[in-house]
Amino acid sequence: MSPARRLPPAEWAVPAALAAVGAALDWATTTRPAAMPVWLPFDFSWFAWAGTVLPLWWYFRGIARMAPARRPAPWRRAVFALGMGLIWAVLQTRYLYLAEHEFFLSRIMHVVLHHLGPFLVALGLAGQPIRAAMPAPLRRLVESRQVRAALAPLMQPFVAAFLFVGLVALWLWPPVHFASMIGHRLFWVMNWSMVLDGLLFWCQVLDPRPAPPARAGYGARAAMAVGVIFPQIAIGAFIVFSRHDLYPYYNYCGRFFPDISPLYDQLVGGMVVWIPPAMMSIVALLIVLSHLRAAEDAAPRPLDPRAARMAALSARWTGR
Amino acid sequence: MKPLRPLLLALALLTTAASPWHDISVRGEVPALGFAATDAASGHTVTAADFRGRIVLLYLGYTHCPDVCPLTLHNISVVLRRLGKAAAGVRVLFVTVDPHRDTVPVLRRYVALFGPDFVGLRPDANQLARLARRYRLAYAVDPGGHGHPYTVTHSAAVYVFDRTGAARLLIPSLASTTPDLPGVTADLRRLLRGQTAEGWFGWLARWV
Amino acid sequence: MRSLAALVLLAALARPAAAAPLRAEGAWFRYLLSSIPAGGYVTLTNPGPATVVLTGVASPACGSLMFHRTDSQGGMERMVAVPRIRVPAGGRFRFAPGGYHLMCDAPHMHRGQTVPVTFRLAHGAPLVVRFAVRGANASGPRASAPAPARMKSQ
Numbered sequence: 001m002s003p004a005r006r007l008p009p010a011e012w013a014v015p016a017a018l019a020a021v022g023a024a025l026d027w028a029t030t031t032r033p034a035a036m037p038v039w040l041p042f043d044f045s046w047f048a049w050a051g052t053v054l055p056l057w058w059y060f061r062g063i064a065r066m067a068p069a070r071r072p073a074p075w076r077r078a079v080f081a082l083g084m085g086l087i088w089a090v091l092q093t094r095y096l097y098l099a100e101h102e103f104f105l106s107r108i109m110h111v112v113l114h115h116l117g118p119f120l121v122a123l124g125l126a127g128q129p130i131r132a133a134m135p136a137p138l139r140r141l142v143e144s145r146q147v148r149a150a151l152a153p154l155m156q157p158f159v160a161a162f163l164f165v166g167l168v169a170l171w172l173w174p175p176v177h178f179a180s181m182i183g184h185r186l187f188w189v190m191n192w193s194m195v196l197d198g199l200l201f202w203c204q205v206l207d208p209r210p211a212p213p214a215r216a217g218y219g220a221r222a223a224m225a226v227g228v229i230f231p232q233i234a235i236g237a238f239i240v241f242s243r244h245d246l247y248p249y250y251n252y253c254g255r256f257f258p259d260i261s262p263l264y265d266q267l268v269g270g271m272v273v274w275i276p277p278a279m280m281s282i283v284a285l286l287i288v289l290s291h292l293r294a295a296e297d298a299a300p301r302p303l304d305p306r307a308a309r310m311a312a313l314s315a316r317w318t319g320r
Numbered sequence: 321m322k323p324l325r326p327l328l329l330a331l332a333l334l335t336t337a338a339s340p341w342h343d344i345s346v347r348g349e350v351p352a353l354g355f356a357a358t359d360a361a362s363g364h365t366v367t368a369a370d371f372r373g374r375i376v377l378l379y380l381g382y383t384h385c386p387d388v389c390p391l392t393l394h395n396i397s398v399v400l401r402r403l404g405k406a407a408a409g410v411r412v413l414f415v416t417v418d419p420h421r422d423t424v425p426v427l428r429r430y431v432a433l434f435g436p437d438f439v440g441l442r443p444d445a446n447q448l449a450r451l452a453r454r455y456r457l458a459y460a461v462d463p464g465g466h467g468h469p470y471t472v473t474h475s476a477a478v479y480v481f482d483r484t485g486a487a488r489l490l491i492p493s494l495a496s497t498t499p500d501l502p503g504v505t506a507d508l509r510r511l512l513r514g515q516t517a518e519g520w521f522g523w524l525a526r527w528v
Numbered sequence: 529m530r531s532l533a534a535l536v537l538l539a540a541l542a543r544p545a546a547a548a549p550l551r552a553e554g555a556w557f558r559y560l561l562s563s564i565p566a567g568g569y570v571t572l573t574n575p576g577p578a579t580v581v582l583t584g585v586a587s588p589a590c591g592s593l594m595f596h597r598t599d600s601q602g603g604m605e606r607m608v609a610v611p612r613i614r615v616p617a618g619g620r621f622r623f624a625p626g627g628y629h630l631m632c633d634a635p636h637m638h639r640g641q642t643v644p645v646t647f648r649l650a651h652g653a654p655l656v657v658r659f660a661v662r663g664a665n666a667s668g669p670r671a672s673a674p675a676p677a678r679m680k681s682q
Binding site: 381383384385386388390391393394398426430435458469471472476477492493495496 | 558560561563564565566567596598600603604605606607609625626629631632663664665666667
């Protein structure tokens, strides 16, 4: 690189500062774990650190470079930061220890990793600003034909919904759950597969744009949001009504709340699988419908007949 | 939900039937033996490397525990007696979660009561936090006061590591009056014979 | 042990007002070190027609003595103090390792000895039971049966 194209200080100073903070946290959690406050990492992960602070940094940097009219609204920036913060919090703070030692707390962790966190991140409309600010080689990689070709089948609405529910079922299948909770590698794979799948799913469902450039129409996206409710209710209900302890891992390694019996822990955990995801889906449905209305208002005529039917239906709820 | 149950049961059976162990195999999932703590016998710091070449049982507890910790250690000592001479290849690490009250002399006298193969380990707060984090073990010490008693809670599990230090088995609890002592003895004997083969099917069954 | 229990029974019968409401069997302490609480175990049988309530326990061999229960539901081991114990009519109550036990704080006893323990009852005269003192690797009141090789490791 020629001296004339030397990077401006912010380009290297901020990442260097983030790396330094990461190194300090890494050192502290390795050597002084007993002295860490609850809000600092319990088990520091460079992947979690980089995966949280770099997108945040790129997002706000990207926004600063965008034309003011095209920037995501301030509330969107706030929910993006909140979503990233929540994902980092359940993966890294002392909450991680709690989630390792109580079934219902591990379920709340997964609601954050798979539903709430990615949902809030998706509302931040982060794609454009992040791509604008990320290093060029990385941008070329995410925009490459190979990556797009690999993601395309996963974003087909039916496949996306199946993957979304399938991952919930896979990690709750008792033998897999045991192996993924007791082991470190599988635990890591489990949590990050939930985050990535959550992002893939909610970024598509909550995309405000109409079908082209978005991959699926509003109707298909509304159906995705609603379709995943029922299998999750079935899984949650199966756990809630189970009369025997499906997840003995927590008995082996000990529960954080010894006063809560294993079956009660399991019952509450089943409720967490059952109820909050269904509520999130309903919120997502309302958002998709409002996007549809907005797109319709912007366009001279309905975009397609199915969308028109959805719009007529949505008028009952939205009153528009 | 009904039709799912037989399927689930069949899968559970498949995974357990494929395992030759009486206890729970954690091979390849749980990290290898790794810790540092003060050895109650010598007063010096020991690490996992000092136990290479032996089968290691790891248990968290505290000496001011009148019932369940001595019961667990007693059950382990019964297993060691059943092993006979082969017990010389086994070390039982009793790690105190209450280092404040369990000083080195207390711990040394305590583990000596159970036999020569029992090793008392007193970690400092950071060593204990690292060990518990590594093996997903839980513990809590509440010094009490204001009318509340000093209470200690800890995981009941016993981990078993093989001669190379690899984690092999989890014994859910030996704190019972009817523990599966023949099963635990058979498992330790198997490890002592160095039979590392789990069987392809057992491996597959755990990962499908 | 049985003759001991009979003796206790006789002693209780000899009191003018009360018939012995409970029979005690297999009473022993697991004594480790004087600085460490000892766990006490016994089986109490109630042949009578009414539930007998134990309200407390004491012994000259213990700094303090309490009813305790080991709670290991959910995979965490901890001790819970129990204020009173009910021995059902025609039934029995077992203080046994891994469950209910007597927690003897600051024990002063030694292995091979027997020490008296007094159970206070909600109604009637206290019950005195003699407990055998055993070591770390004991699993019952008698030296012979379950742990033959224990002396080697003590």
